Amino acid sequence: MLTISILVNHPAPSFVATENPVKDNNDMPGHLARRFQQIAVAVFLAEVGDAGFDLTPVQYAALATIKANPGLDQVTLAGLIAYDRTTITGVVDRLVQKGLAERRASSRDRRARELEITDEGRRTLRKITPAVESAQRVMLRGLSAKEGEELMRLLRKAIAAGNELSRAPLRDAQA
Amino acid sequence: MLTISILVNHPAPSFVATENPVKDNNDMPGHLARRFQQIAVAVFLAEVGDAGFDLTPVQYAALATIKANPGLDQVTLAGLIAYDRTTITGVVDRLVQKGLAERRASSRDRRARELEITDEGRRTLRKITPAVESAQRVMLRGLSAKEGEELMRLLRKAIAAGNELSRAPLRDAQA
DNA sequence: GGATATTGATCAGTATGCTGACTATCAGTA
DNA sequence: TACTGATAGTCAGCATACTGATCAATATCC
Numbered sequence: 001m002l003t004i005s006i007l008v009n010h011p012a013p014s015f016v017a018t019e020n021p022v023k024d025n026n027d028m029p030g031h032l033a034r035r036f037q038q039i040a041v042a043v044f045l046a047e048v049g050d051a052g053f054d055l056t057p058v059q060y061a062a063l064a065t066i067k068a069n070p071g072l073d074q075v076t077l078a079g080l081i082a083y084d085r086t087t088i089t090g091v092v093d094r095l096v097q098k099g100l101a102e103r104r105a106s107s108r109d110r111r112a113r114e115l116e117i118t119d120e121g122r123r124t125l126r127k128i129t130p131a132v133e134s135a136q137r138v139m140l141r142g143l144s145a146k147e148g149e150e151l152m153r154l155l156r157k158a159i160a161a162g163n164e165l166s167r168a169p170l171r172d173a174q175a
Numbered sequence: 176m177l178t179i180s181i182l183v184n185h186p187a188p189s190f191v192a193t194e195n196p197v198k199d200n201n202d203m204p205g206h207l208a209r210r211f212q213q214i215a216v217a218v219f220l221a222e223v224g225d226a227g228f229d230l231t232p233v234q235y236a237a238l239a240t241i242k243a244n245p246g247l248d249q250v251t252l253a254g255l256i257a258y259d260r261t262t263i264t265g266v267v268d269r270l271v272q273k274g275l276a277e278r279r280a281s282s283r284d285r286r287a288r289e290l291e292i293t294d295e296g297r298r299t300l301r302k303i304t305p306a307v308e309s310a311q312r313v314m315l316r317g318l319s320a321k322e323g324e325e326l327m328r329l330l331r332k333a334i335a336a337g338n339e340l341s342r343a344p345l346r347d348a349q350a
Numbered sequence: 351g352g353a354t355a356t357t358g359a360t361c362a363g364t365a366t367g368c369t370g371a372c373t374a375t376c377a378g379t380a
Numbered sequence: 381t382a383c384t385g386a387t388a389g390t391c392a393g394c395a396t397a398c399t400g401a402t403c404a405a406t407a408t409c410c
């Protein structure tokens with residue numbers, strides 16, 4: 001009786017399981033990694049967008065790394081931020097297209113391209129920094145300062161141990 | 176003198192910055208999130224692939240959730256695992272194409288599709304579970320059991336606080 | 351009961367990420 | 381020096397993710 005009346009008023013949560021036959025998502029580090037990343041990207045884009053800029057987290061990291069290492073080639077850039085080398089092509093394409101970076105043929109190695117930040121890129125980086133830093137705070141807003149530090153420490157440790165497990169491990173600039 | 180000889184013997188790390196003008200990547204939770212996610216996906220695919228299956232983390236989570244909630248619609252599925260509703264279309268497409276799930280028109284709401292796992296899907300889930308669990312261990316292999324627990328706790332806490340900040344927040348099955 | 355708002359699903363377009371292949375070039379060696 | 385292997389960059393193809401739009405169907409409100 002009661003059940004029937006509930007079904008009429010709140011049409012059928014009948015498919016909702018009360019128990020999970022598999023481990024709960026919240027106990028799976030892989031799922032938590034995906035969720036946190038998803039939120040981190042959304043927060044970054046929102047903060048940076050609010051500041052009036054159109055730059056993705058990936059493009060930001062690439063641009064900042066080009067600025068810090070003028071003249072580096074694309075493989076080195078990829079290694080410094082752990083991007084796949086096939087991904088970096090498109091990212092640099094877009095930075096160049098936006099006028100934030102330049103891609104020149106290398107004089108030392110005709111296979112390689114030397115990357116350089118433009119004045120416009122430098123200006124953008126400078127003006128965007130507060131939004132980027134704000135984003136980092138927002139994505140940790142549920143944690144105390146101490147917890148945020150601990151989260152970063154554990155992530156760093158797990159990442160270091162797993163560095164070689166992805167196709168695009170972090171690499172030093174120097175071989 | 177020493178500097179010069181080093182430069183001669185190890186040709187030109189000239190573009191490598193000694194100091195970073197921006198915050199180091201390793202202090203950016205967004206960067207760490209991306210790296211950890213990258214490793215987590217690679218580990219999942221490797222473990223599951225070694226076990227002889229061709230299923231992505233996303234497809235696995237969707238399939239497990241369909242099994243746990245037979246007959247659910249795509250929006251509910253998306254909410255339960257925090258996927259964007261435009262993403263779920265393609266994911267379900269591939270599960271259906273692989274014969275692991277079925278998509279039927281709903282009788283209660285002609286806009287909606289009811290999702291069901293197939294016997295093949297059930298078999299796959301059962302056989303794949305050890306590899307999935309192994310993957311979760313591997314991606315935390317740099318951490319002690321206690322540290323792994325703490326990492327998950329902090330991720331859960333940060334995610335809960337940021338849930339509404341992404342386009343695809345986690346939702347209960349029941350509105 | 352009819353206008354209005356909302357919702358489920360899909361689509362086009364863009365941006366990561368990856369696999370695997372390919373070209374051009376470079377480096378080391380027999 | 382010719383051969384071999386490695387390397388820098390790119391491409392095609394596939395799978396997430398997202399923005400913003402559209403269509404059909406349902407809910408809601410007056």
